[in-house]
Amino acid sequence: MVTAAGPWDSTGQRTAERDRVVAREHTGGADHGRGSGAAGSPRPAPSAGAVLAALGGTTAPGGGTKAAPADGTAVADVLDPLLEDPALGTHRAASVVDLTTGKRLYGLGGDVPLTPASTTKIATAVAALTALGPDHRLTTRAALEADTGELVLVGGGDPTLTAREDARGLASLRTLAEKTAAALEKRDMRKVTLSYDTTLYAGAEMHPIGVNENLAPVTALMADEARTDDSTSGPAPREGDPADAAARAFAGFLKQHGITASAPGPSKATDRSDTLATVSSPPLSALVERMLTNSDNDLAEALARHTAAASGRPADFDGASAAVGETLKRLGLPVGGARFHDGSGLDRADLVTADLLTALLAEAADPARPQLRPVLTGLPVAGFTGTLAGRYTDGAAGLVRAKTGTLTGVNTLAGTATTPDGHVLAFAFLANETTDPWTAQYTLDKAATSLTS
Numbered sequence: 001m002v003t004a005a006g007p008w009d010s011t012g013q014r015t016a017e018r019d020r021v022v023a024r025e026h027t028g029g030a031d032h033g034r035g036s037g038a039a040g041s042p043r044p045a046p047s048a049g050a051v052l053a054a055l056g057g058t059t060a061p062g063g064g065t066k067a068a069p070a071d072g073t074a075v076a077d078v079l080d081p082l083l084e085d086p087a088l089g090t091h092r093a094a095s096v097v098d099l100t101t102g103k104r105l106y107g108l109g110g111d112v113p114l115t116p117a118s119t120t121k122i123a124t125a126v127a128a129l130t131a132l133g134p135d136h137r138l139t140t141r142a143a144l145e146a147d148t149g150e151l152v153l154v155g156g157g158d159p160t161l162t163a164r165e166d167a168r169g170l171a172s173l174r175t176l177a178e179k180t181a182a183a184l185e186k187r188d189m190r191k192v193t194l195s196y197d198t199t200l201y202a203g204a205e206m207h208p209i210g211v212n213e214n215l216a217p218v219t220a221l222m223a224d225e226a227r228t229d230d231s232t233s234g235p236a237p238r239e240g241d242p243a244d245a246a247a248r249a250f251a252g253f254l255k256q257h258g259i260t261a262s263a264p265g266p267s268k269a270t271d272r273s274d275t276l277a278t279v280s281s282p283p284l285s286a287l288v289e290r291m292l293t294n295s296d297n298d299l300a301e302a303l304a305r306h307t308a309a310a311s312g313r314p315a316d317f318d319g320a321s322a323a324v325g326e327t328l329k330r331l332g333l334p335v336g337g338a339r340f341h342d343g344s345g346l347d348r349a350d351l352v353t354a355d356l357l358t359a360l361l362a363e364a365a366d367p368a369r370p371q372l373r374p375v376l377t378g379l380p381v382a383g384f385t386g387t388l389a390g391r392y393t394d395g396a397a398g399l400v401r402a403k404t405g406t407l408t409g410v411n412t413l414a415g416t417a418t419t420p421d422g423h424v425l426a427f428a429f430l431a432n433e434t435t436d437p438w439t440a441q442y443t444l445d446k447a448a449t450s451l452t453s
Contacts, residue, residue: 075096075106075451079447079450082446083108083443087434087436087439087440088411088440088443088444089431089434089435091431091432092108092109092429092431093428094106094430095107095110095354095355096425096426096427096451097362097427098423099416108354110353111334111336112353113338113339113352114352114353114430116351116357116405117346117350117410117411117412118403118405119345119413119414119428120340120343120405121292121295121343122357122403123324123328123338124300124303124324125288125303125374125375126327126328126331126360127304127324127327127328129284129285129371129375130327130331130372131310131311131327132284132310134285137283138156138157139158140153140156140158140161140173140279141156141176142183142275142276143197143274143275144192144273144274144276145273146272146274149192150194150267151193151194151195151276152194152269153196153197153246153247153250155200155201155219155222155246156221156280157220157302157306158281159216159299160281160290161221161246161281162223162224163223163249164224169282170281172279173246173253173279176253176278176279177253177254177256179278179279180254180276180277181257181259184276185259190260193261193262194251194261194262195264195265195266196246197221197266198221199268200305201315202316202319203316203317203318203319206218207342207344208349209347213238214297214346215297215298215344215346216242217240218298218301218302219243221246221247222239222243222246223242223246223249225296226238226242243266248264250264251263251264284374285373286374291303291378292378292380293380295403297346300342300343301344304324304343307324308320308322311326317342320340321340324343325338325339325340333359333360334355334356335356337353345407352430354428354429354430357428358414361375361376361415361416376416379401379402379415379416380401380402380404380415381398381401382397382399383395383397387403392449395445395446396449400415400416400417400418400448400451401416403415409434410431411440411444412429412430412444413429413445413447414427415448417449417452419451420453429447
């Protein structure tokens with residue numbers, strides 16, 4: 001019944017609901033055939049409507065054909081008063097499209113380019129999945145220069161590479177060191193000159209916003225997004241030289257396996273080098289979901305650069321920006337007026353339209369493009385996951401999935417909402433020159449909630 005992917009378990013219950021209830025020890029709700037469970041165990045989460053209904057047809061779960069959702073006039077009657085709120089600043093735009101029928105239900109300045117903030121990541125996700133495919137992985141490797149004995153740690157542009165003991169399914173720098181040490185021992189080598197190669201990327205490493213806890217310097221080699229604390233998402237202090245820090249950590253892990261390495265420095269692996277070991281990231285589909293759920297800026301910039309490389313452009317800010325725009329244009333999407341200057345949306349010079357955002361979501365919902373489905377499944381679930389975990393607690397929790405966007409004076413929201421009759425609507429709301437970010441955010445949440453009732 002559900003072609004657009006969950007998160008669902010085999011019984012039809014949303015896993016996000018179940019995990020959240022277990023964590024908070026809440027009670028109530030139908031058990032979907034699970035039984036009462038052990039004494040004292042939390043009951044299953046309350047049943048709720050689908051986060052995403054079937055996108056491949058119009059048959060309702062109970063049989064028959066879904067009735068069309070409210071017409072454009074009815075949607076306008078609901079949205080117009082909300083979007084006239086002064087909290088939304090002096091420039092605002094909106095678009096609502098029925099993903100089942102493709103019918104446009106609402107538009108307000110839908111073709112006017114505005115600053116999108118982090119909703120830019122939806123465009124980055126579509127471009128990366130189109131250029132690379134959902135199964136693509138980012139590989140970090142250790143290469144030995146046979147003639148000099150130099151060991152080169154070659155960055156593969158994977159910001160999720162981890163140095164932590166529990167890799168949790170990510171590429172592990174510790175595993176790479178263990179494999180490398182074993183390969184060196186077979187060659188009877190116990191000492192190496194260590195260097196690192198970041199040449200997969202080109203151009204400046206520093207984002208135009210400068211040093212900022214929302215983003216590390218953009219380099220092809222880093223571990224744990226160059227975070228210097230134990231965080232895995234959100235703002236955090238970062239290493240000033242992520243590649244050097246990763247290489248030093250790698251040297252420490254080599255030492256644990258009996259290999260002594262020199263202090264690392266920058267270099268470039270030659271075509272004559274022998275790859276001793278590799279580790280690879282989860283598939284791109286999972287990386288896209290992580291990027292969208294957590295609004296991961298480091299991952300967004302990495303995926304934009306990989307899109308550039310796959311498109312034959314330099315993997316720098318300019319090349320990545322051009323590649324994203326060109327990829328979307330080839331898909332036939334309405335890119336008029338759009339301007340991309342980064343992959344994350346941190347650059348205030350980025351511009352997109354509400355029409356482009358809903359077109360991106362519609363493209364991801366197209367049954368003919370299953371490779372783009374992670375764009376929808378990665379959207380935070382209202383009241384449950386990612387940047388929407390603490391929102392919609394008294395509204396459309398579980399019925400809205402959306403990417404948030406916030407900069408000073410900018411509030412945006414774009415995603416999907418499920419109507420009472422089972423239709424899935426794509427929506428995009430953009431507000432620029434807002435003066436009260438919390439009220440603007442609340443108003444946009446009310447607008448999304450209104451689509452579910």
